[in-house]
Amino acid sequence: MxxxxxxxxxxxxxxxxxxxxxxxxxxxxxxxxxxxxxxxxxxxxxxxxxxxxxxxxxxxxxxxxxxxxxxxxxxxxxxxxxxxxxxxxxxxxxxxxxxxxxxxxxxxxxxxxxxxxxxxxxxxxxxxxxxxxxxxxxxxxxxxxxxxxxxxxxxxxxxxxxxxxxxxxxxxxxxxxxxxxxxxxxxxxxxxxxxxxxxxxxxxxxxxxxxxxxxxxxxxxxxxHPELLSISLSKYHTEKYKSSTLNDADKQYYINKLESIMKNGEPYLNANLNIKELSDISEIPVRILSQIINESIGMNFYDYINSHRIEHSKNLLKSKSEKNILEILYDSGFNTKSAFNSAFKKFTKMTPSEFRKNN
Structure with missing residues (x-):
């Protein structure tokens, strides 16, 4: 045959x-x-x-x-x-x-x-x-x-x-x-x-x-890679905030508090940071923290943290540091080069190498 x-x-x-x-x-x-x-x-x-x-x-x-x-x-x-x-x-x-x-x-x-x-x-x-x-x-x-x-x-x-x-x-x-x-x-x-x-x-x-x-x-x-991590969508389901009692003054208070924590404490440098950990650090309840980031700031948690990481990396790139880009991305809280490059281009419209060259 x-x-x-x-x-x-x-x-x-x-x-x-x-x-x-x-x-x-x-x-x-x-x-x-x-x-x-x-x-x-x-x-x-x-x-x-x-x-x-x-x-x-x-x-x-x-x-x-x-x-x-x-x-x-x-x-x-x-x-x-x-x-x-x-x-x-x-x-x-x-x-x-x-x-x-x-x-x-x-x-x-x-x-x-x-x-x-x-x-x-x-x-x-x-x-x-x-x-x-x-x-x-x-x-x-x-x-x-x-x-x-x-x-x-x-x-x-x-x-x-x-x-x-x-x-x-x-x-x-x-x-x-x-x-x-x-x-x-x-x-x-x-x-x-x-x-x-x-x-x-x-x-x-x-x-x-x-x-x-x-x-x-x-x-x-x-x-x-035998282990694929799975999480419960029901456990981490995003709040719709319809029942929220926060007024504009409350929102501004939490925004200022959050930005102060991000600026002075730099929690975003923790590559494994999640919203629960940031809630513990800032002493802002998870539900309120999620609402502030999503509604008032207009980002999801992932992009919000990455925006601060990118600002940190931009300062390192402009400082004429002898560190290479790989070292800078790790120092900025990123775990992978692909995630860093993707986020950097999203927020700056250029690659890290182009940014360093222009600054």
Whole structure:
């Protein structure tokens, strides 16, 4: 039996995905709920790509093989729930496995039930694919929305976000979005032949190469960074301040008090400063401190602290100090060069090197 190159790529990615999903199911490292959902997501990906290869290993007629294609299509209804639950488990420490989650798997069950009536479902395939892709992208949309909400909340509570970075999750969402967009384009290409036939082969190879690289990335990244910190959104939920009794005089008092603390105490030099610690230092209640920063100053906590760090770094850069930029960013309370450069450009519209050169 001769395998095509893209089928070899597919087999390699399936092997990686099966290996790591098995590892995640049994490991005690990291967040057990996140591990379970990620393992299930990877297993779904492996099975989804495995079914089309069955015809190369088992001698069966077309009518029998079509059942495996339908099973593969049903498996597609598992991608959305698993990627959404994985996102929720990482961004909400209170997220738990409950019976209510079963309702998310009803489309998968219904799909399997209808596949029993093979002769009828064949004619509905275009409509079925539309439902499948819509189902997947609805879950991907809500996963992105949940992640954006999470980032917004941590920026209102913490002065640095590197340890909450969810690069793995961003990459997973991005890769799955790209894979499904390519898959949709491939389906459209097969129906309408928009591009020459050779481009169709290129799309197929691209799909399997991305899937293989994704499988390799997820294994090595997870083994090297097994702990992904998750916090409870409900615990750190931002106040809406509607019931606040602060008048303008009170607000100005707290602003002056806060700015005095920031100027004289320089708490922003603590790279791990969060709003609770600043509340303790300034003796301003967290709720009031959050309101003052968000409403009166017009920033989230992350940007407010970074604005003071940038002012500190600007003074160091203008002082003709022999310290290099890396030393200055650490002395200013930053933990990473990327965070420093991003914040510096945001507040000064230039890079640290350009600022030093001009001053």
């Amino acid at each position: 001769h395998l095509k190159f893209y089928e070899v790529l597919n087999l390699l990615s399936i092997a990686w995905l099966l290996f790591f999903s098995a590892y995640l199911y049994v490991t005690n490292r990291g967040n057990k709920h996140s591990n379970f959902f990620l393992a299930s997501l990877l297993l779904t990906n492996a099975l989804f790509n495995l079914f089309p290869l069955v015809k190369n290993f088992i001698v069966i007629n077309y009518s029998q093989f079509i059942f495996f294609l339908y099973l593969a299509a049903s498996t597609g209804f598992l991608f959305g729930p698993f990627i959404y639950f994985y996102t929720k488990s990482l961004t909400n420490k209170d997220f738990k496995l409950t019976l209510n989650l079963i309702t998310h798997f009803l489309p998968y069950s219904i799909s399997l039930f209808y596949f029993y009536f093979e002769s009828y479902i064949k004619f509905l395939q275009p409509y079925y694919l539309t439902i499948l892709y819509s189902h997947i992208f609805i879950y991907i949309y809500f996963s992105y929305k949940n992640l954006i909400q999470f980032n917004r909340h941590i920026k209102n509570q913490f002065s640095e976000t590197y340890k909450f970075h969810l690069n793995r999750l961003f990459i997973i969402l991005l890769v799955f979005s790209a894979l499904w967009i390519l898959d949709i384009f491939l389906i459209v290409q097969r129906y309408f032949e928009i591009l020459p036939l050779e481009y169709q082969s290129l799309i197929i190879y691209t799909l399997f190469i991305i899937n293989l690289l994704f499988a390799i990335f997820i294994v090595f990244d997870s083994l090297s």
